[in-house]
Amino acid sequence: MPVVGMVGGGQLARMTHQAAIALGQSLRVLSERSDDSAALVAPGVSLGSHLDLAALREFAAGCDVVTFDHEHVPGEHIRALADAGHTVLPGADALLFAQNKRAMRERLTELGVPCPRWAPVERGAGVKAFARGKTVVVKAVTGGYDGRGVWMVGPDDPLPDTELIVEERVTLVRELAAVVARSPFGQVAAYPVVETVQRDGICVEVLAPAPHLSEERATAAQELAIRLATELGVVGLLAVELFETPDGLLVNELAMRPHNSGHWTIEGSRTSQFEQHLRAVLDYPLGDTALTAPVVVMANVLGGEPGGISIDERLHHLFAAEPGVKVHLYGKQVRPGRKIGHVTALGDDLEKTRARAARAARWLSEGREA
Numbered sequence: 001m002p003v004v005g006m007v008g009g010g011q012l013a014r015m016t017h018q019a020a021i022a023l024g025q026s027l028r029v030l031s032e033r034s035d036d037s038a039a040l041v042a043p044g045v046s047l048g049s050h051l052d053l054a055a056l057r058e059f060a061a062g063c064d065v066v067t068f069d070h071e072h073v074p075g076e077h078i079r080a081l082a083d084a085g086h087t088v089l090p091g092a093d094a095l096l097f098a099q100n101k102r103a104m105r106e107r108l109t110e111l112g113v114p115c116p117r118w119a120p121v122e123r124g125a126g127v128k129a130f131a132r133g134k135t136v137v138v139k140a141v142t143g144g145y146d147g148r149g150v151w152m153v154g155p156d157d158p159l160p161d162t163e164l165i166v167e168e169r170v171t172l173v174r175e176l177a178a179v180v181a182r183s184p185f186g187q188v189a190a191y192p193v194v195e196t197v198q199r200d201g202i203c204v205e206v207l208a209p210a211p212h213l214s215e216e217r218a219t220a221a222q223e224l225a226i227r228l229a230t231e232l233g234v235v236g237l238l239a240v241e242l243f244e245t246p247d248g249l250l251v252n253e254l255a256m257r258p259h260n261s262g263h264w265t266i267e268g269s270r271t272s273q274f275e276q277h278l279r280a281v282l283d284y285p286l287g288d289t290a291l292t293a294p295v296v297v298m299a300n301v302l303g304g305e306p307g308g309i310s311i312d313e314r315l316h317h318l319f320a321a322e323p324g325v326k327v328h329l330y331g332k333q334v335r336p337g338r339k340i341g342h343v344t345a346l347g348d349d350l351e352k353t354r355a356r357a358a359r360a361a362r363w364l365s366e367g368r369e370a
Helices: 011-022 053-060 075-083 092-099 101-110 124-131 215-232 273-281 311-321 350-366
Strands: 003-007 026-031 044-047 065-068 118-121 136-140 150-153 164-167 174-182 188-190 194-199 202-208 236-245 248-255 295-302 326-329 339-347
Touching: 003 011, 003 053, 011 026, 011 273, 026 053, 044 053, 053 075, 065 273, 075 092, 092 101, 092 248, 101 164, 101 248, 118 124, 124 136, 124 164, 174 215, 174 273, 188 215, 202 350, 215 236, 215 248, 236 273, 295 350, 311 326, 311 350, 326 350, 339 350
Parallel strands: 003 026, 003 065, 026 044
Antiparallel strands: 118 164, 136 150, 136 164, 174 188, 174 194, 174 236, 194 202, 202 295, 236 248, 295 339, 326 339
């Protein structure tokens, strides 16, 4: 069977490893630490940095396909692997648009894709000229994730000392995500569009399908994501984070890997995003993306304050109270606000299903009900 190697030992690699088992495959992982989430469970773990080309070369030598659980591998390293004959998916030319926000905005603008009004900035005067006295969003061009590298900046606020772009502060109805997969053959598959709920820059909840989203707008979001996967040459998963505004949809961010907005698919879809990513990079026919229940809600479990009852005891009580809720813990050290797992609830009624998921996540996080 083919061997897929995933650079990065986080929870995305951990859940991709679980999907690989069912396909009879062996997922290898390049992890920086032996106690990283995936390194705790995957049998084929190599220790090394994604910034070390020699470590990447050695790792790729034992893989049929190399892919990623994050976007932080330097593009020149990815190109060096490809030049040496290794299959690396997505490739450096595509991954650039998930690694570099300025490159992404420039390319999307060229394609006529609707985005927030934006501009590159090099100094405070540029931000002030763009803002015209209003609060704006300033983003680090590289390195940001989970709310890091994003700042709300007022007219007189200091700027971070890094390369930036500035964007208008959009009037939001809500945030949505469209996840699609694309294979080297060119086959595409789209998941139902979901609503993502953010708190302090972190996704805390995903509602599938997005409630009260018109069929027309849902189809438009899926078609946009498929178009971007094709135009940008993405192979594997592409998550398109969207702003829904009173005037329509705007593209916020891109991710070219399994994504937090797709965790619900493990129980909530016929084919999980993790299996789909493997199918795509191996050029297998893609799987069915249909929902397994009318309503699916995923809630992230965030680390709470230390102390209280053990996680084992929390699981005991949760399983007794909510036998239908599925729990995924990532094996991470607990820190306040850190994603340490997620729960998924399936049902027929949105509000009841949402309450069950929130209650379960809060209990695992804090040892108390929501």
